[in-house]
Amino acid sequence: MLDENGDELDQLTLSPGDELRLTAFNVESDAAVEELPPAVREGIPSSETRERRNEETIPAPRGTDLEELHEAAEAAYPDHSLSIVHDDPVGPDARRMARPVRRSSRPGHHGQGPHGPGGPHGSWWADDGTWMLAPPLNIWHHANVPTELGFVVETTGSFGFVCTVYCGYGHPYMAERSRVVVEE
Numbered sequence: 430m431l432d433e434n435g436d437e438l439d440q441l442t443l444s445p446g447d448e449l450r451l452t453a454f455n456v457e458s459d460a461a462v463e464e465l466p467p468a469v470r471e472g473i474p475s476s477e478t479r480e481r482r483n484e485e486t487i488p489a490p491r492g493t494d495l496e497e498l499h500e501a502a503e504a505a506y507p508d509h510s511l512s513i514v515h516d517d518p519v520g521p522d523a524r525r526m527a528r529p530v531r532r533s534s535r536p537g538h539h540g541q542g543p544h545g546p547g548g549p550h551g552s553w554w555a556d557d558g559t560w561m562l563a564p565p566l567n568i569w570h571h572a573n574v575p576t577e578l579g580f581v582v583e584t585t586g587s588f589g590f591v592c593t594v595y596c597g598y599g600h601p602y603m604a605e606r607s608r609v610v611v612e613e
């Protein structure tokens with residue numbers, strides 16, 4: 430996760446009402462990377478660094494190596510998606526917040542500020558019950574431009590990044606907890 434200056438962030442801290450603009454891109458697509466602001470482009474970890482991080486996160490398979498599997502996965506399942514999901518989607522905290530009741534306790538909440546693709550109907554996750562902070566962002570393999578999503582944060586909690594499109598051997602490890610924390 431890089432900010433607009435190209436600095437890597439372990440965690441993003443936000444407050445309700447903040448607007449977040451996310452840009453996702455396929456790092457394998459030179460055309461997409463070319464579209465990024467120079468500072469961000471320069472902040473992207475090198476392929477060696479990314480490979481090392483993968484090795485640290487993903488258990489080594491038997492009888493083959495990660496690089497081989499990665500290439501096979503890229504060929505068979507090249508699409509990915511980014512969902513920002515509550516760290517504890519079945520916990521009591523999440524259940525309380527996922528109830529649409531929250532909205533009626535805040536009259537006049539509708540129509541405030543700009544909205545992302547979730548639409549103008551209040552909290553996207555509350556309506557949907559998926560415990561996501563925003564609609565998932567799809568990163569299709571043929572996308573040669575970055576994908577953008579802007580939304581207003583309307584809830585609190587600790588959220589992680591999850592890939593929701595099956596993309597091969599490494600897919601179950603594409604989950605990083607507590608990357609976005611929204612505090613009152």
Ligand SMILES: [Cu+2]
Nearest residue numbers: 592594596600
């Ligand atoms: Cu995946």
